[in-house]
Amino acid sequence: MVDEILRPTTPRVDYDTLVRLGRELLVAIGEDPQREGIQDTPRRWADWWREYIEYEPGTTDTSFTSTRAGQLVCISGIRVWTLCEHHLLPFWCDVAIGYLVNETVLGLSKFARIAHHCAHRLQHQEQLGQHIADMVSQMVQTDDVAVCLRGEHLCMMMRGIKTPALITSTVMSGAFEREKELQSQFLHLVAPHF
Numbered sequence: 506m507v508d509e510i511l512r513p514t515t516p517r518v519d520y521d522t523l524v525r526l527g528r529e530l531l532v533a534i535g536e537d538p539q540r541e542g543i544q545d546t547p548r549r550w551a552d553w554w555r556e557y558i559e560y561e562p563g564t565t566d567t568s569f570t571s572t573r574a575g576q577l578v579c580i581s582g583i584r585v586w587t588l589c590e591h592h593l594l595p596f597w598c599d600v601a602i603g604y605l606v607n608e609t610v611l612g613l614s615k616f617a618r619i620a621h622h623c624a625h626r627l628q629h630q631e632q633l634g635q636h637i638a639d640m641v642s643q644m645v646q647t648d649d650v651a652v653c654l655r656g657e658h659l660c661m662m663m664r665g666i667k668t669p670a671l672i673t674s675t676v677m678s679g680a681f682e683r684e685k686e687l688q689s690q691f692l693h694l695v696a697p698h699f
């Protein structure tokens with residue numbers, strides 16, 4: 506299973522510690538954890554971390570035998586939310602994935618499951634793109650994989666430089682790296698979603 510290769514086991518949170526840290530966080534920012542309205546906030550905060558970290562993507566590897574190799578398949582418009590590893594603030598990314606069919610055709614929903622699976626960790630955008638490309642590549646058993654991401658980072662929007670900005674990154678492997686025409690075709694086909 507590819508999931509096991511890229512991420513040996515689903516990580517587990519230390520829930521009780523998270524609840525305690527949630528309480529300490531409130532105190533550290535000058536709040537009274539006993540104040541009405543935030544008494545359950547440490548528990549909710551721990552729940553959110555658990556939901557995020559212990560995310561289960563479901564089955565990601567249903568595949569079929571291809572009748573003919575060479576088709577370009579693109580899946581775009583997948584939106585994921587993830588967390589910037591520098592500031593622990595969210596960023597969203599719209600994800601487009603393309604591959605040249607070899608012998609294996611992956612179930613269409615699995616591309617979105619893979620993208621969400623890869624999103625549920627701390628990282629930066631370039632890592633997210635590479636994780637998705639690596640996992641898709643193993644699933645479809647070819648290096649001919651392209652991934653394009655466009656994202657907006659709260660660590661740039663609501664703090665620091667405080668500017669809206671869209672960040673686009675790409676991963677081009679195999680034929681997508683070698684053949685500029687194929688690369689352009691992929692980017693043209695997924696462009697309406699960006």
Ligand SMILES: Nc1nc2c(ncn2[C@@H]2O[C@H](COP(=O)(O)OP(=O)(O)OP(=O)(O)O)[C@@H](O)[C@H]2O)c(=O)[nH]1
Binds near residue numbers: 629631660664
């Ligand atoms: N390449 C890349 N950089 C990121 C990503 N997310 C956050 N960063 C950047 O990580 C850098 C961290 O820089 P530091 O100078 O250590 O931290 P900082 O003082 O909070 O930086 P500012 O955001 O400029 O205020 C910043 O430039 C962020 O914009 C990402 O997904 N990819």
